[in-house]
Amino acid sequence: MAGDLDRHTMERAYARWAPIYDAVCGPIFESGRRAATDAAKRAGRRILELGVGTGLSFQDYGPDHEVYGIDLSEPMVARARDRMASGAFPHVKDVQVMDAHDLAFPDGMFDAITAQFVITLVERPERVLDECARVLKPGGEIILVNHLYSEKGLAAAVERWFSKHAHAFGLRPEFPFHRLEAWAANHGGMEVVERRRVALFGVYTLVRFRKRTVADAAPQVFAATG
Numbered sequence: 001m002a003g004d005l006d007r008h009t010m011e012r013a014y015a016r017w018a019p020i021y022d023a024v025c026g027p028i029f030e031s032g033r034r035a036a037t038d039a040a041k042r043a044g045r046r047i048l049e050l051g052v053g054t055g056l057s058f059q060d061y062g063p064d065h066e067v068y069g070i071d072l073s074e075p076m077v078a079r080a081r082d083r084m085a086s087g088a089f090p091h092v093k094d095v096q097v098m099d100a101h102d103l104a105f106p107d108g109m110f111d112a113i114t115a116q117f118v119i120t121l122v123e124r125p126e127r128v129l130d131e132c133a134r135v136l137k138p139g140g141e142i143i144l145v146n147h148l149y150s151e152k153g154l155a156a157a158v159e160r161w162f163s164k165h166a167h168a169f170g171l172r173p174e175f176p177f178h179r180l181e182a183w184a185a186n187h188g189g190m191e192v193v194e195r196r197r198v199a200l201f202g203v204y205t206l207v208r209f210r211k212r213t214v215a216d217a218a219p220q221v222f223a224a225t226g
C-alpha cells in the first residue's frame with residue numbers, strides 16, 4: 001500500500017523518541033493502553049506485547065500474568081529493560097529487540113497478544129497479524145488499540161493532510177479499520193469479536209480478534225425435535 005512506513009524510518013524515528021517518549025506519549029496514550037491491557041488480562045495468563053516500547057504497560061499487569069515484550073527499536077527496549085531491572089515487575093519475563101514481522105516464538109505460545117499504537121506503523125500489517133495468529137493459542141486473542149482513519153468528513157481531510165508530514169516522525173494516521181477487517185476475513189482462522197471507541201472523545205479504537213478453535217469449526221449437531 002502506498003505510504004507504508006519502512007523499517008529504517010521507524011528505527012530512526014524511535015531512536016529520537018526514546019528519551020522523551022514517557023513524558024510526551026505516556027499521558028496521551030494512557031487510556032488506550034489501559035483498555036488494551038484490561039482486555040489482554042481477561043483473555044489469559046501468557047501475554048505478548050508487540051512494540052512494547054519503554055514498558056509503560058508493565059504497571060498494568062500483576063502476578064496472575066506472564067508478560068513478554070518485543071520491539072524493533074533498541075533504545076526503546078533499553079528503557080524497558082531499565083524498568084524491568086527496578087525489580088518492581090516480576091511478572092515481566094522477557095523483553096527483546098525483535099521485528100514483529102518475524103516473531104521468534106513457537107506456534108501457539110500465547111493466550112493474548114496486544115499491540116498498542118503499533119499496527120498502523122509496521123511496514124506490512126497483514127504479515128504482522130499472520131505472525132500473531134501463528135503464535136496465539138486456539139481461543140486466544142489479538143488486541144489492537146490505535147487511532148484509526150476517520151474515512152469521511154473533516155477529520156478525514158485533516159488526517160490526509162497530516163499523513164503527508166507524519167511518516168518522518170514514525171506516525172501513520174491514515175490507517176482504515178477495513179484493512180483489519182479484510183485481513184480477518186481472508187485469514188480463515190481468525191474473527192473480529194469486538195470493535196469499540198475508547199478514551200476521551202472516542203479518539204482511539206480497540207479491536208479484538210479471536211483465534212478459532214477446532215470446536216468452532218466442527219459442524220453443529222442439533223437434537224431432533226417433535
Ligand SMILES: C[S@@+](CC[C@H](N)C(=O)[O-])C[C@H]1O[C@@H](n2cnc3c(N)ncnc32)[C@H](O)[C@@H]1O
Pocket residue numbers: 010014025029033050051052053054056070071072073076098099100101115116117118121122123
Ligand atoms: C507509538 S510506540 C507505542 C509503544 C507502546 N506500545 C506504548 O503504548 O507506549 C510504537 C512502538 O512500535 C515499535 N515498532 C514499530 N515497528 C515495529 C516492528 N516492525 N516490530 C516491532 N516493534 C515495532 C516502535 O519501535 C515503538 O516502540
